[in-house]
Amino acid sequence: MKRQKRDKLTRAHSKGYQAGISGRSKDNCPFQASDARSHWLGGWREANTDRQLGLNSR
Numbered sequence: 001m002k003r004q005k006r007d008k009l010t011r012a013h014s015k016g017y018q019a020g021i022s023g024r025s026k027d028n029c030p031f032q033a034s035d036a037r038s039h040w041l042g043g044w045r046e047a048n049t050d051r052q053l054g055l056n057s058r
Contacts (some may be wrong), residue, residue: 009039016040020047 006014012031016039019028026044031037 006042009020009035012036012039013043018043020044021051037047 016029019040020026020043026041029037029044030038031040
């Protein structure tokens with residue numbers, strides 16, 4: 001059975017969350033397309049909020 005790729009925007013959000021929870025800067029966004037970039041930044045903001053609340057995964 002083939003593995004199905006996730007939606008690119010969902011993947012961008014997930015990668016942004018991973019970057020945010022690890023404390024990386026939002027300037028390190030690897031996406032240039034505006035849709036993917038906005039999803040990455042949304043994930044980064046969500047993770048940043050979670051990290052400030054003490055929900056980090058260390």
